Amino acid sequence: MLKIKTADLPALYERIAQSQDLFLPVRSAGQTDFALWQKDAQVDLDTLKTVKSPKDVFFPQSETLYSCHREDGKLSVTPEELCDKPFVVFGMKACDVQGIAVLDKVFLSEPVDSYYAARRTHGTIVALACGRPETSCFCTVFGIDPAAPEGDVVTWMVDQWLYWDAKTDKGFALTDFLHDLFEPADESTVEQVKTAIRAIVKKLPYADLSLEGWGAQAADTRFDSPIWEQLYKPCLACGTCTFVCPTCQCYDIKDYDTGSGVQRYRCWDSCMYSDFTMMAHGNNRTSQMQRFRQRFMHKLAYFPANNDGVFSCVGCGRCVDKCPSHLNIVKVIKAFGKED
């Protein structure tokens, strides 16, 4: 275990940024999101939840897949270069790190998505334990410990110090690179902080949320429930929940006309949108109830059925905070809980 004074963190950022890109929570235009570090960046480690999850560091909101050039009626295809430079994501919370583990199951399963895999290969995740979990948090429901995140390096903020613990080869390599900035630290301080965090988490309003009845078996038992019809009505189909979600990975592939061809790019999409499944010959989900049901059935039933029980929700609570109709996965889980 190592530590560095929080006052010295700018030196640490600068050192990392000398050799690689550094993404971390930056306050800009009144809100905090992960962004590329620059000297004048207003780094914000106090805000617990960034508005968007940091998934876009690995799975950008929009990215070019290839360019297609047309000349004299002939087409040529040039794949986009894959990420080939190391980078660091600093300050990811336990829920968002698990969000990446969920995306891994999608994009790193065969056939591997090479764009995502290249970023995962080159990215080092420095996780930050949650000092003060908030009322909309419910990560522990999914077995996540906000006091001890996964990651290549795990850090804890204690008083005026950042405690630093490397966990993987990538984490050790980064630590070696920064070694002169650290001093040795005592594990017991961090253990006390972990205990304190876990005590807060136990008292959160959603701490006792039960996932009973969800998981693989729900794929058969909950699809036809009348509860969906009662629940979905406030849904505006705005897609905000899918865009702030750390695990939503549905995407669209579209063309950008370059004049002499196209750039074919993919961008985040949302299963909440009415044209998501629209084909020339029709649409298999014509009502918002069906689309609403699909999102939650996918996260709480289909995904675990296909991934050894792992849920595609990490309890970050962003949908709880951001839905304009106060509709969210907690409401869904609770509604089915009452039924049982």
Next chain:
Amino acid sequence: MSEPMHECKYNPGFMRDTLIPQVGIITDIRTETPDVKTFRVNAPGGGKLFEHMPGQCAMVCAPGVGEAMFSITSSPTNKEYQEFSIKRCGQLTEHLHSLQPGDEIMVRGPYGNNFPVETELKGQNLLFIAGGIALAPLRSVINYVLDNRDNYGSIDILYGSRSADDLVQRKEIEEVWSKVPGVNIYLTIDREQAGWDGHVGFVPNYLKEIGFTTDKTAILCGPPIMIKFCLQALQEMGFSKEQVYTTLELRMKCGVGKCGRCNIGTKYVCKDGPVFRFDQVDELPNEY
């Protein structure tokens, strides 16, 4: 459940993503019906773009217009080229219909599973039932089976469409398929038409009239309403759902089970399908 963070051991030597298409040249276009054309596609240097199995699909893209999944209608036993029979029914297909031989498109694939021609279907008597453009996916299987005739039993092909002008691959049906020993062809059209002396009536009714014995495996593709009544008719004849195969069709973007569009229940139609047996279809939530 949370689990330990694995380091990504992805091989940086991996070069070409499955989302990247190849350029294909249209080398022939046959007008099958007023709204269906069959496009023959070759690699720019000649030959096929890739190998596939019967029932598999490919993404066909016209840059700037769109990209969609189409079943590959040619059989893998054809070593020269691949073919797609495409009905004009939307933006992309409208554009494809305007193309000429020599024009280039982009193709990626093959995607999805295939009809089990080398396993479950081998040695079986086969009953093909198709309506309209849905002959396209079955043609791949039929030609595969005919080119490996000794591996299969009797072959019955029941095919219907709105009118005689809407029968796809009519030339091949009459000049090739109907001349193969042990192959019975049953054609029907929905309504009487001058110059047509064959059967008139909907496919499900004709199916009941013929009344096949259950010592067969059926492969059924067509519009949803036709599928529904044909499946009922087959069950009345004593066929079990395990004896009947079909293909599902949903909106697709990636083709590899990641973009989320064709997800129903625990399946992704692009990856786990498009070929399903009806007992497998029954296990899916009813939203296909």
